[in-house]
Amino acid sequence: MQTNHSNGSDSTTGIVFDIQKFSVNDGPGVRTAVFMKGCQMKCVWCHNPESLSSKRQLAFNAQKCIGCRRCEQVCPNDVHSFTADGRHIVNFDACQTCGLCVDACMQDALKIYGKEMSVDEVFAEIIKDKVYFDKSGGGVTLSGGEALKQFDFCLALAKKCQQNGVHVCIETNGASKKQHYQAIAPYVDLFLFDYKATGDKLHKQLTGMTRKLVDDNLQTLNEIDAQVILRCPIIPGYNLSESHFAAIAKLGESMSNIQKVEVLPYHNFGKGKATEIGKEYSVEAELPEDETVNQWLEKIKSYGEVNVILS
Ligand code: SF4
Ligand code: SF4
Incomplete structure (x- = not known):
């Protein structure tokens, strides 16, 4: 990573795999979501499997290929x-991500996930939509993967956004260093903080990590009164249980900095993307009906005084 702060410019670079504009699912209002590569966890249901590796990756869409x-x-x-x-x-x-085949393919069947971009380049994309942010109460959301794995880049970008009046959300799995949360919190308006599973053993089985670091970081954000929305993916057959619902409600009730709980019902968008990058996708879960999801929300509410909504 390279940094140059002369004249307010910033050439710190990060590896970004997508910039989604007009997102309404990644925090309040209309947002630009910046998706960063790399993650410490390996959630079995990951809906962005192309984010897991920190490196650039080739993707192949067999449906588009004409041979x-x-x-x-x-x-x-x-x-x-x-x-x-x-x-x-x-x-x-064996791929070295040189991109020659991507350029050669006339069917758009190949692409590379991940592009090195500077803070200034990403900010230039973000600021184009400031008028929409201001009208809707939106802003930028740094996501991934785990955005904070590229801490220097995120810090520089969050600072720049704040200096320019852009509301900043960071979507996090909670597994970055405590010092990183403390250092970036002054430049972040809202953390979208994942709560993935209850109990150390299950959390490790489903994400590859125990809960300790995540719980400690949530506590740290609470101590510095950083605003949090707790985001809870619910995957039938994996983390769905009465004890999990009760734990979500208890957390939401006990921490005054948790504005609300968002339930993210299982979807299988990750399956096709995993296939495209040559990875396995092992989850076999039913896609929940709307009525079932509503029952989940009511169930969580029954366990505590907590504002629960559907993401
Ligand atoms: S040509 Fe395509 S497959 Fe071959 S190394 Fe380059 S990016 Fe990878
Ligand atoms: S260049 Fe594209 S369409 Fe042709 S064989 Fe390769 S992936 Fe398929």
Whole structure:
């Protein structure tokens, strides 16, 4: 990472895999969501599997491929090959993300997730929509992956947004360093803080990490009165239980800095994206009906005085 603060410019760089404009699901109002690569956790249901690795990654959409073999001709690393019956095989591990095959493909079947961008470049995209932010009470949301894994970049971008009157949210799994939460909190209006599973054993099984660091960081945000929305993905057959609902309500009730609880019902958008980058997606969960989701909200409310909404 490189930094240059002369003349208010900032060339600190980060690896961004998407910038979504006009998002209404990542914090209040109309927002620009900046998705950063890299995450400490490995949630089995991850809906952004292309975010998990900190590195750039090749993605292949088999539905778009017409088997012209242009990619095979240009790749210096023999990543693309074809079976006798014309099936396209991609050796993702051998890819050096040079992008030659992406440029060669006329069908848009290949892309690279992850682009190195400077704070100034990302900010230039964000500030274009300031008028919408101001009208709707929106702003920017730094997301991922885990945005705070690229702490220097996030800190510089959050500062720049604040200096320019842009409301800043950070969506976090809660697993970054305590010092990072403390250092960035003055530049963040709202943390969208994940609460993924109750109980150390289950949390580790589903995310790869125990709860300790996450709980400690939530406590730290509470001590400095940083505003939080608790975000709770509910995955039937994985983290859905009475004790989990009760724990969500108890947390929401006990911490005055938690504005509300947002329930994120399971969806399987991650499945197709995992296939595109050559990764496994093991979750077999039912997509919940609206009525079932409403019952979850009521159930959480029954366990405590807490403002619970659907994300
Ligand atoms: S990005 Fe480069 S190395 Fe990777 S598959 Fe395409 S041509 Fe080969
Ligand atoms: S260049 Fe594109 S369409 Fe042609 S074989 Fe490769 S991925 Fe498929």
